Structure formats: structure tokens, C-alpha cells
Amino acid sequence: MTYSDMKITTEDTDRTNSAGVSSRYRDKKKGSTGILVFGAGVLLVGIALFFIVKTLGKSLDPISIVASVSASDIEETDGRTNVLLLGSDKRNSGVVSSELTDTILVASIGQVDKDLVLISIPRDLWVQSPEGYHSKVNEIYTYGGAEEITQVVEDVLGIPIHYHTLVTFDLFREAINVLGGIEITVDRAFTDYEYPVEGKENAPDNERYETVHFEAGKQVMDGDTALKYARSRKGDNDEGTDFARSRRQQKVIMAIKDKALSLETLINPVKLKELYDIYSKSVDTNIDLGTVQSFYLLSQKINFERVTAVVLDDRSEANEGGLLYAPEDTTLYGGRYVLIPRTGDYSQIHAYVQKYVFGGK
Numbered sequence: 563m564t565y566s567d568m569k570i571t572t573e574d575t576d577r578t579n580s581a582g583v584s585s586r587y588r589d590k591k592k593g594s595t596g597i598l599v600f601g602a603g604v605l606l607v608g609i610a611l612f613f614i615v616k617t618l619g620k621s622l623d624p625i626s627i628v629a630s631v632s633a634s635d636i637e638e639t640d641g642r643t644n645v646l647l648l649g650s651d652k653r654n655s656g657v658v659s660s661e662l663t664d665t666i667l668v669a670s671i672g673q674v675d676k677d678l679v680l681i682s683i684p685r686d687l688w689v690q691s692p693e694g695y696h697s698k699v700n701e702i703y704t705y706g707g708a709e710e711i712t713q714v715v716e717d718v719l720g721i722p723i724h725y726h727t728l729v730t731f732d733l734f735r736e737a738i739n740v741l742g743g744i745e746i747t748v749d750r751a752f753t754d755y756e757y758p759v760e761g762k763e764n765a766p767d768n769e770r771y772e773t774v775h776f777e778a779g780k781q782v783m784d785g786d787t788a789l790k791y792a793r794s795r796k797g798d799n800d801e802g803t804d805f806a807r808s809r810r811q812q813k814v815i816m817a818i819k820d821k822a823l824s825l826e827t828l829i830n831p832v833k834l835k836e837l838y839d840i841y842s843k844s845v846d847t848n849i850d851l852g853t854v855q856s857f858y859l860l861s862q863k864i865n866f867e868r869v870t871a872v873v874l875d876d877r878s879e880a881n882e883g884g885l886l887y888a889p890e891d892t893t894l895y896g897g898r899y900v901l902i903p904r905t906g907d908y909s910q911i912h913a914y915v916q917k918y919v920f921g922g923k
Contacts, residue, residue, distance in 0.1 A: 565659075592750075614774065620811075625826055634871070638673050639722065639889070642671065643671045643725070644671075644722060645670075645725045646670070647667045647668070650662070650846075661704050661705075663703040665811060667681065667808075670721065672919075677868035678870070679918050680870070680872065681915060681918075682811065686698055686804065687900070691710055692710055693706060699718070701887060704757075721916070726847060727844065732840075733841070735799065736793075738784065738817075740836045741818070741833070744820075745781070746783050747779065748781065750775060752797035752800075753799075754797040754802075756770060757790060757794055759771060792814050805878075808873045812871040886901040886902065886906055888901055
């Protein structure tokens with residue numbers, strides 16, 4: 563069983579050259595290039611929270627309990643429900659003036675197979691928007707909102723997106739603190755000597771950065787620590803890439819899931835109410851209250867031992883997600899570092915993703 567092919571149409575191909583770039587490319591970039599970009603961390607809390615927080619927060623009010631809710635109320639295609647999880651760099655402090663989505667991840671939930679596939683899309687992937695302009699994928703939400711980035715992700719991965727959730731910097735940190743921290747096993751020690759200090763974006767270099775270090779092994783992280791672990795971009799020991807960040811991001815998602823679904827959290831109405839309040843003020847989503855209740859019921863059936871993490875990159879073997887490359891000549895991309903498909907279109911990515919979401923792992 564496979565989804566219908568959603569690759570680039572003939573019309574798209576006609577206005578795209580051999581490098582996959584429109585001859586009518588226009589750079590819609592706005593804002594300062596010195597903006598502190600908040601990366602992977604902001605949405606790590608997303609999957610755990612949309613499964614449980616809003617549902618249980620609502621359940622604190624007995625009048626609102628809907629007895630007829632069932633997992634079948636959730637949209638699906640070929641037995642799978644796909645949720646686009648976005649992490650925004652917008653913060654309550656007002657320091658960041660853009661709203662890039664530097665974390666872009668799809669959670670594909672098997673209603674029949676009861677499994678979960680997490681697919682990370684690198685922020686530097688060069689894409690075409692439904693409006694016809696080209697940009698990095700992390701800029702699409704800023705220009706066209708959730709509808710446009712949803713269409714772009716469907717085009718890239720070849721699967722339908724049923725729901726979207728965008729969370730912010732503050733949600734990540736606050737939610738982990740409410741949970742009392744999360745337990746993470748750091749696979750390898752690393753040091754980042756250029757971790758950006760919040761609020762110091764325009765300060766001299768010696769004030770803009772701090773050094774963060776993580777030892778290998780199991781440890782409990784509070785919100786600030788987990789944020790740094792997920793967001794670090796310049797770590798040594800092979801941890802200084804977006805792809806390493808994607809893997810750390812997926813690791814933290816599972817840690818949040820474990821803590822959010824633990825008995826310690828489920829029987830604590832104060833924590834549930836705090837999580838609900840954070841979720842309510844910090845999330846942009848098309849998942850309504852009734853649907854979230856259905857997601858919670860579905861989450862009880864998911865076998866979390868069957869979680870597959872898929873990361874697209876430009877350095878792995880093709881059968882491990884290395885389906886992209888960074889062109890040396892960046893003239894067509896405004897001189898910026900970008901990633902584009904090795905085959906010139908998304909057909910190879912579609913086949914790779916469908917292999918995982920339909921169990922051929």
C-alpha cells in the first residue's frame with residue numbers, strides 16, 4: 563500500500579531548470595541576517611503535548627468530558643495520520659523579529675500498525691512554494707503561514723499532512739520544567755564554544771556566545787539544559803551539524819513522551835493544568851479539543867517500542883537518508899548554503915519515506 567505520487571508536476575518542471583531552481587526565483591528574505599535562530603528545541607515538546615496535555619487539561623472540567631470520543635475521529639490516509647510539527651524562533655522576549663521554523667518534523671502515526679515514524683526535514687532544503695517563489699524550507703511559514711508550509715512538506719515527502727502544530731521557544735523550556743525535567747542518554751560527549759546567549763544578539767562577539775558542554779551518559783535535564791542540548795549547532799565530536807541536531811531532537815521527543823505519559827504526571831492535576839495553560843498560549847495548531855482527545859486515546863494504543871527516526875541529509879548513504887547534496891556553486895541560491903535532492907526532484911525521497919511509513923524497514 564502506498565500513497566499516490568505527489569512529486570513535482572509538469573507545470574512545475576517547465577518553470578524549473580536542471581538544478582531545480584526557477585528562472586524567476588525571487589528572494590523574499592526579510593529581517594536582519596544577525597537574528598538568533600532558535601533551532602530544534604522549540605518543538606521537541608510538541609508530540610507529547612498534543613497527545614496528552616490539552617486533552618487532560620480539558621478533562622479537569624467534568625462538564626467538558628465527551629463520552630463518545632474515539633480514535634476513529636482522527637483524519638487518516640491509508641491507515642496513517644501525519645502531523646507536521648514546527649518549531650518557531652518567536653519568543654515572548656521580543657528579541658527575535660522573524661518567525662523561521664528551523665525545526666520541521668513529521669510524525670506519522672499508524673492507526674493500524676500502532677507505530678510511530680518521525681521524519682526530520684533539514685532547514686536548509688531549497689523548495690518551491692505554492693506561490694511559485696523559491697526559498698529555504700524554514701522560511702516558508704514566515705511568508706505563507708501553515709497552509710503553505712504544509713503543501714511544501716507534502717510535496718517534499720510525498721505524503722498527505724492531516725494536522726499541523728507550531729510551538730515556540732518558551733513552550734519547550736516551560737513544559738520541561740513543569741514536568742520536573744527529562745532523562746536523556748547523551749550518546750557522545752561534545753562541547754559547543756559558540757552557543758548564542760539569549761538577548762545578546764547585537765552584543766560584541768565575546769558577549770554573544772557561551773560555552774556549553776555535555777558528558778556522555780544518562781542525565782536529567784531541566785528546560786534550559788535540554789534547550790541547549792537540542793539547539794546546539796557548533797558542537798565538536800561530530801555534533802556540529804543540523805543532522806546531529808535532528809537526531810538529538812528526536813531523542814528528546816521520546817524523553818518528553820516518557821515523562822508526560824508517566825504515572826507521576828497523569829495523577830498530578832496541578833502539573834496537568836500548568837501544561838494545559840502553557841499549551842493554550844503557545845501553540846498554533848489546527849487540532850481542536852475534540853481531536854486532541856482522540857489523539858490521546860490513539861496514543862494509548864501506540865507501541866512506543868516501534869518508533870523509527872528518519873533524517874534526510876547530504877552525508878549518509880542513500881539507503882540511510884543521504885538523498886540530498888549541497889551545490890558548490892550557490893549563485894542561483896543567493897550565495898547561501900542550501901540542500902537540494904540528488905535526483906533533481908523528490909521521487910527518491912518519496913520512495914524512501916514510504917518504505918518506512920508502510921513498514922518495509
